Amino acid sequence: MPELPEVETVRRGITPHVIGRQIEQVIVRDRRLRWPVDDALTATVSHQTVVETARRGKYLIIALASGDRLLIHLGMSGRLRVLVTGAPPSKHDHVDFQLSGRVLLRFHDPRRFGAVLLWPAGALSHPLLDHLGPEPFDDRFDGRYLFNRSRGRQSAVKSFLMDGETVVGCGNIYAAESLFRAGIRPDRPAGSLSLGAYRRLADAVRCVLLAAIEQGGTTLRDFAGANGEAGYFQQALFVYGREGEACRRCQTPVAGKRIGQRASAYCPRCQR
């Protein structure tokens, strides 16, 4: 499931194939995504040149020469792949961007939780990006920030960490792994943790995300990079999806618990 490292992997994968290319044609086979694909999107981006790719949280941004941008979210099961023009579409291939040089950028999303949106030139921000918290690699994101923001909060630290207004990009997998690395039980009330604990957590989030990006993301079921290759970070997971198995550090069975409607795994000995 695409979290920050997966989206970054996709961004890096597509970038060399799309920069400087013109969008010749857009084919929308199914507009029923998280939000319906805008009728005007096809006409607006056609014949435009891609000048840059960027990422904000789990949103992928493709900037065009006019200042218009495509905003793409992979949701739960989305893939964005680089293919050769003419590659036959299969089930769930909802949107094709046919680029110059016979490059085909194809959006595929079985569960349709993803989105392909137009962010028009002139709009300084986008409603979906407006309220997002800092990037984990931004200077603003540190232990002090988490500590201050968490004061008075009763909800679990894991839910707090997964809240995109706290910090972007940390979904269920990386929240669980970061909390393990920091030695913090995921069900601790966010407001009960010390500054020191949050300093460890901020460091852990950055370490875990960085390592996952280096491994090309985590592939459990759906995720694949722009070239269709799986990620490798799943081999480095300490707790996520390992309920009942031995902790890689202390051999205690990994515990499972639902926190904020999400499956959560942790080591009852390593995490306090």
Added chain:
DNA sequence: AGATTCGCCTGAGAGC
């Protein structure tokens, strides 16, 4: 304002 719940979707896996 913070916390919780709901809804959107399909595929995989379990159970019968």
Added chain:
DNA sequence: TGCTCTCAGGCGAATC
């Protein structure tokens, strides 16, 4: 074999 049920989960919206 094939049906039905449950679960997975990002995240905005609605509700408490």
